[in-house]
Amino acid sequence: MTASWTYVDGLPGLNAQIDSWLLEILDAKSAPAGGRYRPAMALTTTPARAPGPGTTLTAQPVQASGTVIVYRETEKDTAPDGTSTLTAGTVYADAGTGEVHRAADLFRPESLSGIRSLAAEAVNHNAGPRPADTSLSDVLLDQEGDLRVSTARPGFKNVEPAAVTVTVGASDAGSALSDFGRNVLSQIRSRAPVAVPPASFPGLKHINCDIVPCASLTYDDGPDPKTTPQLLGILKDKNALATFFMQGANASANPGSAKEVTDAGHTVGNHTFSHPYLTKLSAAGVRGEIDRAAAAIRAATGTVPTFMRPPYGAANAAVQGAVGMPLILWSVDSLDWLSKNPAVFVPKVLKEITPGGVVIMHDVHATTIAGQAELITTLQTRGYHLVTVQELFEGTPLTPGQIYRSRPERR
Numbered sequence: 278m279t280a281s282w283t284y285v286d287g288l289p290g291l292n293a294q295i296d297s298w299l300l301e302i303l304d305a306k307s308a309p310a311g312g313r314y315r316p317a318m319a320l321t322t323t324p325a326r327a328p329g330p331g332t333t334l335t336a337q338p339v340q341a342s343g344t345v346i347v348y349r350e351t352e353k354d355t356a357p358d359g360t361s362t363l364t365a366g367t368v369y370a371d372a373g374t375g376e377v378h379r380a381a382d383l384f385r386p387e388s389l390s391g392i393r394s395l396a397a398e399a400v401n402h403n404a405g406p407r408p409a410d411t412s413l414s415d416v417l418l419d420q421e422g423d424l425r426v427s428t429a430r431p432g433f434k435n436v437e438p439a440a441v442t443v444t445v446g447a448s449d450a451g452s453a454l455s456d457f458g459r460n461v462l463s464q465i466r467s468r469a470p471v472a473v474p475p476a477s478f479p480g481l482k483h484i485n486c487d488i489v490p491c492a493s494l495t496y497d498d499g500p501d502p503k504t505t506p507q508l509l510g511i512l513k514d515k516n517a518l519a520t521f522f523m524q525g526a527n528a529s530a531n532p533g534s535a536k537e538v539t540d541a542g543h544t545v546g547n548h549t550f551s552h553p554y555l556t557k558l559s560a561a562g563v564r565g566e567i568d569r570a571a572a573a574i575r576a577a578t579g580t581v582p583t584f585m586r587p588p589y590g591a592a593n594a595a596v597q598g599a600v601g602m603p604l605i606l607w608s609v610d611s612l613d614w615l616s617k618n619p620a621v622f623v624p625k626v627l628k629e630i631t632p633g634g635v636v637i638m639h640d641v642h643a644t645t646i647a648g649q650a651e652l653i654t655t656l657q658t659r660g661y662h663l664v665t666v667q668e669l670f671e672g673t674p675l676t677p678g679q680i681y682r683s684r685p686e687r688r
């Protein structure tokens with residue numbers, strides 16, 4: 278199985294459509310192996326569990342004009358005897374309205390059978406094997422308003438499957454277009470450069486951690502004016518994003534280092550102002566620690582954290598009720614502060630990490646920084662995407678007062 282696809286930041290509807298198309302096929306391919314697709318199947322360390330070797334999936338843009346982007350999604354399956362089948366469909370995303378439609382939605386429902394007949398008639402004039410059907414799943418519109426309807430021919434042994442493409446003229450197609458289809462045609466005729474709105478959150482790239490293996494590296498107790506910038510250099514070099522649970526007092530003392538963290542696209546979490554055991558404080562005391570830290574982090578970075586981590590992981594129902602935001606704990610405890618030795622904590626993390634996991638480390642120790650290049654390189658080689666906590670939990674709601682240790686598995 279190989280798969281390649283491209284998201285468009287700023288078009289969440291299109292990204293969601295691509296994700297659900299991928300997951301539907303990945304689940305179907307994983308079912309004979311005993312269950313649903315899991316991102317762990319994509320790790321390089323578990324190749325035997327990956328779904329079927331003979332499948333290639335692609336989702337890539339094929340046409341773009343004005344506010345409309347057209348994608349083609351293809352699935353090629355090759356059986357053990359060498360016979361291949363090809364399935365393809367086009368998807369239309371309108372950045373102006375956010376609408377995402379399949380090709381059949383270009384037409385008024387009552388016109389579908391007529392267009393289908395015209396396409397079938399054109400196919401019959403073609404030489405070669407007959408396609409299985411003309412389902413109108415793969416349709417492109419050109420600037421003249423002509424339709425290009427593609428249908429896969431059934432493959433045969435050791436011969437690449439190919440699509441048969443026929444044209445339905447604008448004179449027949451024009452009256453069959455739906456409102457959506459007419460809008461698409463006018464956008465294609467405009468020949469305007471593609472206009473896509475910016476992503477809803479600056480720096481937030483769409484990623485689906487139900488499809489690819491993800492992990493969040495988290496660093497507590499900083500920022501430190503010496504070690505935090507060193508870590509930022511390594512993360513930049515490795516093209517990895519991370520989450521920094523800052524102490525408000527340290528953000529106040531080292532505002533420049535705090536700002537460097539957010540400027541680099543990393544996410545900041547609230548780790549209280551002075552790092553007390555919150556379980557020993559009153560509700561008002563807990564709120565005071567959170568609010569002071571939020572103010573200090575905002576003063577230094579211009580952003581306010583939306584989740585927190587209690588010092589020492591110490592929480593109870595009273596603390597959960599008082600903090601007023603989600604509590605992010607961890608699934609992998611590096612104990613970097615205890616060993617102060619990369620030869621100890623790096624293998625520990627690599628042994629315990631699983632997709633969706635959250636690793637706790639501390640960016641205030643030189644020994645922790647010393648192990649990061651090796652840790653990050655090894656994780657990426659295994660297929661992990663290193664993402665912020667915000668990205669890790671995308672699509673799964675984080676509720677104030679609730680404790681989270683890793684991304685929940687898709688049901």
Ligand code: NI
Binds near residue numbers: 497498552588589
């Ligand atoms: Ni801490």
